[in-house]
């Protein structure tokens with residue numbers, strides 16, 4: 001199984017504010033959905049709660065592995081809760097094998113990206129071309145081990161900043 005980190009990050013590597021995304025970019029949400037549908041996504045409980053607050057349910061059409069020390073629980077068949085990062089990888093491998101999918105996605109937030117960066121093979125970055133006031137950031141130098149292999153630019157649209165889809169391989 002390959003592990004792909006999927007994230008939208010501003011030029012200053014801000015990814016979140018007040019437990020949620022600091023922007024509304026439908027193009028980025030569509031990319032996330034297209035990439036992750038039918039796959040396993042791994043995320044921390046803060047990110048999982050923000051998704052459940054928005055959708056009133058876990059991500060449909062995906063299996064979610066949620067990291068929590070115990071404060072987060074779920075009765076959904078689509079959600080597996082684990083209590084350490086290596087257990088998250090183990091479960092992602094097992095569920096991906098059940099699904100017959102060759103890639104699982106690491107979907108944040110900041111603490112989970114940082115703890116599992118060492119296991120990441122590929123990066124799907126949406127670079128938001130703005131400096132954003134945030135309280136959650138990617139770790140310094142996080143892209144250093146990766147090489148850019150694909151780039152697709154999207155212009156600004158009204159209040160929405162320009163952004164680029166950037167694919168990297170380790």
Ligand SMILES: NC(=O)c1ccc[n+]([C@@H]2O[C@H](COP(=O)([O-])OP(=O)(O)OC[C@H]3O[C@@H](n4cnc5c(N)ncnc54)[C@H](OP(=O)(O)O)[C@@H]3O)[C@@H](O)[C@H]2O)c1
Pocket residue numbers: 006007008009014015016017018019020021043044045046047048050067068069070071072082083084085107108109110111112113115136
């Ligand atoms: N721009 C993007 O693409 C993107 C993507 C994802 C998230 N985000 C943003 O990132 C922010 C959230 O990031 P965050 O770092 O605050 O939270 P997070 O990584 O989503 O979740 C943190 C929680 O995960 C659990 N956790 C983390 N490490 C653990 C470990 N080693 N063992 C067990 N449980 C562990 C803990 O849950 P418990 O407290 O339940 O123990 C911890 O409080 C939000 O603003 C969100 O919108 C942005």
